[in-house]
Amino acid sequence: ESAESGGSGGGDGDQPYIAIVSKGFQHQFWQAVKQGAEEAAAEHDVRVTFEGPETETDVDQQIQMLTTALDKNPDAIALAALDSQAAAPLLERAQSSDIPVIAFDSGVDSDIPVTTAATDNTAAAAEAAKHMAEAIDGSGKIAIVAHDQTSSSGRDRRDGFVGYMEANEPDIEIVDTQYGGGDQLKSTDIANAMIEANPDLAGLYGTNEGSAVGVVNAVKEKDVVDSVTIVGFDSSKAQLDAIREGTEFGAVTQNPVGIGRETVEAAVKALAGEDLPETIDTGFYWYDKDTIDSEEIKPNLYE
Amino acid sequence: MTAQTLTDTTATDSPLLELRGISKSFPGVRALDDVELTLHGGEVLGLIGENGAGKSTLMKILSGIHPPDAGRIAINGREVEILTPKAAETLGVTIIHQEFNLASDLSVAQNIFLGREPRSLGMFVSDATLNRRAAALLERVGVDLDPRTRVGDLTVAGQQMVEIAKALSVQSDILIMDEPTAALNDAEVAALHDIIRGFVSPTTGVIYISHRMEELKRITDRITVLRDGQYVGTVDTPDTELRTVIAMMVGREITAAQEPAPAHIDAAAPPALEVEGLSTKRLLREVSFSVRRGEILGFAGLMGAGRTEVARAVIGADPHTSGTIRLDGTPVRIASPAAAAAAGIGYLSEDRKHLGLLLDRSVADNIALSSLPRLSTAGFVRTGAIREAAHAAVDTLRIKTPSIGQQVKNLSGGNQQKVVIGKWLLHDSGVLIFDEPTRGIDVGAKEEIYALLQSLAEQGKAIIVISSELPEILRLCHRVAVMSEGRLAGTLDAAEASQESIMELATAHTQAIVHDTPQPTDTRDRGGPRHEHHDH
């Protein structure tokens, strides 16, 4: 239906237009992805728009955004699908209009995307588990404050962590998992209750930036910094401070700026007709007090 | 207090209040057309007219609620503009509204002083002070109410008393009373008249609206008559026959109220409704009565005697603790007004605004409300049938409305009352209970409604009329049940019933108690809230 304007839509003269539909937009992580995408866009002289639903459970809202994005006749689309099956019909529509699709952050269950620039959340969570186990000497009680129960990232980061512990650490017991929606205040209150309920708690794991900061707050409020080991996810000033001062043991970061860059660069290449690898591993990195300022880690952190 | 003629008025001796050429239109209605009115210091001016003649509208203009379309208002010879209720208050004009304007969630005292609370430090109010002052005021006014009672828990009569006390708590020169006695009985009316006489001084005056002619005769000095929004004339009360005033008001001669001549009732006919030993937690004790087909049974009693309570218990609006109800000889369990309606008992409430009407719905919707099952097919309403029924009611009851689509809240008080009556006339029930059916209805229309009730009885319906107006009861009923303090003090045949015999029964019980405990206040204290009102 959009054949006549298929290649040149989006206004703005002949600057190619890439519509990015992400999983969120308010969190630091997504803002960092956006920043990377915008930097790359400026370098390659393309126009990008960046949108995402309020929370990572709003599949319907994301589908709506994707539909609207397609109606803007972009030259390429980048999508971090909340649910790949739900997005499948729209991806087919993109394909039939010859709009290349780049998947980022998490894979899309389909062969339509020309490439996928993603982190393996499960593996990243296992990495966090490994460090947690080391820090508490392979035994003790651990509780998880997760950001979300139903979204793929929430589940993967929980299950990767739990899976590692179950497979490798018989003496570590995961006593509780609760969900704070990534809201710092709610996560703080949840972690507070967990500490109350388990006075002998050895570790707490927060699965995203808001959850991790909430855990840090609670451990400070309850004054159990010495006995509880915190492992977090993502990066923010609050977490970096906590790691530097020793409240938080360490965290996994995913280089969101890099994801944003890679995504836009992949789209530019696809438009130029270049071949792309099936997957671009944007990677993840464990960082702690010692490595936080290292040359390797530093570029992957953001405030 | 001799009345002056208009031409006497000179600049130096200007009247307290003068209205000239007042006009006001609402969409589809010319409510007032070049109306004039003069109130002199020291007088009580009656204002009468049929339902919808424009009395309330005129008074609302005077109290800053509606701006007039045209006309002049002068107070003590000085021309004024009254654009807000506050402005009216400043000019010394106070009004008791026909439709109550009370905050039902606040207490009596809080309502009386609303907007004029004594404050300390500019913002703090003390309920203790308020209650004390209110108690003093209520006593001065002769009203037996606890200032701490929630207004929503009062009966209509009680609310009327609060309105009156509220108005009297303000220092004012011009006091407007829009049907203050519609919900009151004779004793209370007499008390109110004493208050009015106490209020009037050479610098103050009262405008008194009522449909009760004897009252006008008793309390007013002059009477101004409106008809269809137009000024008809003003007469001196002492020199005028009431029938002349009525003729001015309706534009034709009305035959005087007939002597009570209820049709003969077959004494052997089985009762349609029998109530035996009805008691409620709060007030009623072993009330038993019955009413036959074709009979009109009156319920008389003082304010708070429990007449409304009987009706509400019978239709299942309030629970009863004991008693049996039989319809056509079969005992029935009636747990809700819906069950009552299904069993063929209709109840017209005394409180039309809160319990009778859907104020923001149309006249047609209100009239059809009880009878929708009959006016529909397979759940679909037959709009044609509704329209027809509504037109029929508007015609028989002569409801003054620009259309059957008009929102009921835009009708005059009396016409609203007619709408409620219309609703129950349309409903096909064998037993009809009318609680104060003619509240706020003009003299002419009253006679027509009496005739309607009589013809309903003749068609074989059993009818109960609860009324605070003894002449109405005497005029209409075959038998009169008299209530006193929650008990049935006795039942009188039409032949035995008279003002005196009824009053004797009504007060019999009270007098026995009144000496040791202040009973009426007590009853009120013990009870829970009466009904919840929604005022928005």
Add this chain to the structure above:
Amino acid sequence: MSTTTTETRAAGPAAPGEPPQGTGLLGRLRSSLQQMLAFVSLIVLFIFFTVANPDFASVSNISGILLATAVIGILALGTTFVIITGGIDLSIGTGMTLCSVMVGVFLTYWGLPLWVGVLGGIAFGALIGLVNGSVISFLGIPPFIATLAMMMVAQGLALVISGTKPIYFTETPGFFNVAMGRSIPGLVIPNAVIIMFIAAIIAWVLLSRTVFGRYTFSIGSNAEATALSGINVRRWQVIVYTVAGCFTGLAGVIMASRLSSAQPGQGMGYELEAIAAVIIGGTSLQGGKGSIIGTVIGALIMSVLTNGLQIMSIPQEWQKVVVGVVILIAVFVDMVRRKRQEST
């Protein structure tokens, strides 16, 4: 006063809701013209976005807007009844999600035929409404609390039943077409939109042509007077919530079909959007007033706004600000229009 008779025949100012209007063809024409004017804000928005970005008025985008309206629109239709009675239903968002999940259970877990799944989803919505209505009218719990509780219960149950994972309709591939198929050949508009309009027509008939609709209005206008008029208010309240529940169930079916999956974590927040659509459409939270056409327009205003701002690529944080301000203006314009209309 015999003049009243003639006056009454002339159509007076419109009573609220679907009033008994003028009888003549002319009266009807005039009144429907006046209703058309309710579109004012919507049309202005539409023209504005079309000028701002030509993609906006493309057939495919308009079909997208209508599709985006479907779920919220259907939810809003049901809620209109509830709000007219003076109640509120906060459970529609997560209730819808629970219905989606139940459709998933029926079709994927139990392998029932497609039509059973669809009807089962709607029936489950009715069940939710029945519980709401019963709690409200028989226990006397305020609607806000009763449906807030149901909001949480439904959210919890959706997660429990689905095992916190999406349920995919792998057994019934045809299910996708319930919402997204195109039943009318040559028309680009998907079924969901057609279903929404059919639902709107049914709601309109219910509200303005049936005894049920009358009681809905009169309960909201004055519940006590309605009860004293011999109407079983409690029973009708239960029916109102149950009917609203059917619409919730239908919305759940459409949602599941559109996403090819039941997403148990969704739904929270939809109630607010649906209620907003109802109120933008002129229905009053105080009860007693409201219309179906208003609700449809309200829902369209919301989705035109969202879509238009997205099409214009306004930064997302600014979109919020603009939506807020435009909603205010739209409601204000509509109020002024109605006032003017009344005084003529």
Add this chain to the structure above:
Amino acid sequence: MSTTTTETRAAGPAAPGEPPQGTGLLGRLRSSLQQMLAFVSLIVLFIFFTVANPDFASVSNISGILLATAVIGILALGTTFVIITGGIDLSIGTGMTLCSVMVGVFLTYWGLPLWVGVLGGIAFGALIGLVNGSVISFLGIPPFIATLAMMMVAQGLALVISGTKPIYFTETPGFFNVAMGRSIPGLVIPNAVIIMFIAAIIAWVLLSRTVFGRYTFSIGSNAEATALSGINVRRWQVIVYTVAGCFTGLAGVIMASRLSSAQPGQGMGYELEAIAAVIIGGTSLQGGKGSIIGTVIGALIMSVLTNGLQIMSIPQEWQKVVVGVVILIAVFVDMVRRKRQEST
């Protein structure tokens, strides 16, 4: 309007909010004992959780519960006034966030002294309320729409002003102690809790002892009658929303202080929790009825429930179900209690 006749005669508290109770000492004692009974559900919950898990009643956990109540509690206090007038305020959640962000702007971007930041945050809340109130009373927009619009505008502005990044209070390290310091030596309870109780006392005095409170009730009970009594209803409405805004601002300050940062993406959903606390506390959405003590109890019920279930490590999906059901029961018990109380 949803109550039917049979109930209404018996239901509802005797007089509004803090009613004119018995005058004597005895009367007061009796009435305050009766009010204590409102705690019934709260106490039952408390005992239940203590038995279920001894950690629940520890001093530190109770202090944690109180702390968790602070933000919602303060929001609920302000909203109580609004709801008693028959209005609603949906903007408190994101409005609070916007106030947090403004505190960040004052303290971190502009480097103003701490006390200016705190007062500035509260004043900004008042400004939000002032806008809400003006839109509602002077433009006549329904409160639901006006504050819904403000909800979106505030959310958008919070993101725009902060550049969608948290603002940290790097310049004013002492800011953390505003909420989390312990001003009373020897007491484990942090300032936030003390501030909440002081705010509650102020709210109680305002509502039950001042003209402002009186008019709040009378506007909600019958706005028309209030206007006819010569009270400038519009002006008082504006004041009510402005006062509510002050509480929103205070909640924003506490929130920012506790998190040591202004988090611009938060706040959505808090309004519903706060409104729920108000209504669980017995304030009626119809207006005219309500009390501060009820709101405090309502907020405590909510946080005791949440905390208790978390302490018991109930799976979260079940927590929702349980919270929903318990809220229903709590409100029902409270209603039955009041009815019984009245009929004795």
